Amino acid sequence: MPSRLNPYISFDGDARQAMEFYKKVFGGTLAMNTFGEFGGQEAGAAADKIMHSMLETDSGFTLMCADTPPGMEYKPGNNISVSLSGDDVGELRGYWDKLSADGTVAVPLEKQMWGDVFGMCTDRFGITWLVNISEPA
Known part of the structure; x- marks a missing residue:
């Protein structure tokens, strides 16, 4: 592996x-x-x-x-986000729709100044997701 x-x-x-x-x-x-x-x-x-x-x-x-294992402190924070990127518009929009449902959208999934479609949301479990859809090559 x-x-x-x-x-x-x-x-x-x-x-x-x-x-x-x-x-x-x-x-x-x-x-x-x-x-x-x-x-x-x-x-x-x-x-x-x-x-x-x-x-x-x-x-x-x-x-x-x-x-979090017994005896360890759970410390939520803003020190992690998960990024999804690629050029498969349907796949990435599908992930976005499901992740942002019942969550909070910080940046709507839309075309950005650098040319890609980008959005940022926090899902219902408190995890921040960044989705970037680039133009197909």
Whole structure:
């Protein structure tokens, strides 16, 4: 397997719901493991929470996430955003429509001064998404 770089997002107990949502947005294969599967009785109240999940899509995207482990502080912030870019207008607009639904649009998906169509939104789980649609080559 070649090396790869992909986002890994931490959630505060709703990782399962977030990843199921992202699977509806992007399609693909979703694998999830709970703390209980690997932590036995030590997992306690976190037994049903997600220790690790990975969504791999037909488009080649990989998104990983987990619930914050017991004993660690959940610190949401504005230090992460996920960027989607390319020239497949239908695919990228479809992602935008699903991600921005029930979320907050900071920059509407529209033509920008640099010539591409760009938008920025925060989904219902608090994750910021940047979508950039370039002109086909």
